[in-house]
Amino acid sequence: MRRRIFFVPTIILTTLLLASCAGNTDTAQNAATSEATSTSDETSEAAELQEFPDVVDAALTASGDEFTVAVTISSPYDTPQRYADGWRVLSPDGDVLAEHQLGHDHANEQPFTRTGGTFAIPENVDEVTVEGRDQDNGYGGATVTVEVPR
Structure with a gap:
């Protein structure tokens, strides 16, 4: 019976850790998307300012x-x-x-x-x-x- 008591907290802790990692991945993906959009906007802006080829x-x-x-x-x-x-x-x-x-x-x-x-x-x-x-x-x-x- 004691083994089950230790096993349940381990499962809960593992689940929480995995959930927090998934949240960080989304944050990293959002940051990468935001950076790519920002770079794309800067490129478009530079292109609009370019007068000559x-x-x-x-x-x-x-x-x-x-x-x-x-x-x-x-x-x-x-x-x-x-x-x-x-x-x-x-x-x-x-x-x-x-x-x-x-x-x-x-x-x-x-x-x-x-x-x-x-x-x-x-x-x-x-x-x-x-x-x-x-x-x-x-x-x-x-x-x-x-x-x-x-």
């Missing part, structure tokens, strides 16, 4: 004396009414070496990468900068500078 990567490929560039652009506010519509390649002196126009938004592909046609880079140019363009605001945003492969 950002070039996040660029890679030059040489073929003889001509080059192609693959450009990755991030445009989080991308809509059919306002989107990244192109990029340009600049020499260190600001001369435009190439331009590429995009014909539509890439709302469901963020960031997205496209390759432009061939262009020449003068022998005295060791690096180029790629800059994105927004159809409403023109050129601006983060740029990427790439060493010319020779």
